[in-house]
Amino acid sequence: MxxxxxxxxxxxxxxxxxxxxxxxxxxxxxxSGGRPVAPGTVLSAGTPRDGMRPVTFVVPTAGWLLSPADTTLTSNIKLLSGDVTVNLNVVVPLGRLDARRLWDGLGRIVEAGGQTRLGAGPAPLMTADGLTGLTGSITGRDRTGTAAVFATATLGATMTAAGPPHAYVRLAPEIEAMMRTVRIRSPWP
Missing domain, CATH: 1.20.5 (Single alpha-helices involved in coiled-coils or other helix-helix interfaces)
Structure with missing residues (x-):
């Protein structure tokens, strides 16, 4: 046996x-592995020229974490606050760039992910620096948020923010404040 x-x-x-x-x-x-970001911190992305990255924005309040694993300063920055995520992406155009074309392109990218969609009718958004862009809603299954796009002749930026509706609504004023601080400086003379 x-x-x-x-x-x-x-x-x-x-x-x-x-x-x-x-x-x-x-x-x-x-x-979470995120690094706390102090209120008033200026974050910047894009390929540096003369020691400066061309796309910047300001984190207005405490409670945001920088996600180092999902941030590549040459192209994007990811912030987290609870279940809400904010992404800034630098857009280097291959051709002519304007905010409407950038909005349409972002819509196709978001839709390809299959989880969310951009609203059809974006509204104008002006930053404190005078940069004009477009902003609108993001909706999806159990997610809501906002997107903004900005374009100059040589460079663009997209900023998306989304999370569960209750969490996003609480942070919406902070996110709008962030979007209004986006600044794009030409990386070329």
């Missing part, structure tokens, strides 16, 4: 329990 030994199966089960439960506890203890 062969004797069955279950200790091997028990060890495997214990290792899986530690990996599944233990890693979740470690992750919770360490936090």
């Amino acid at each position: 062969t004797r069955v030994r279950w200790w091997g199966t028990g060890v495997v089960a214990l290792v899986l329990l530690i990996l599944c439960g233990g890693l979740a506890l470690v992750n919770a203890a360490l936090g």
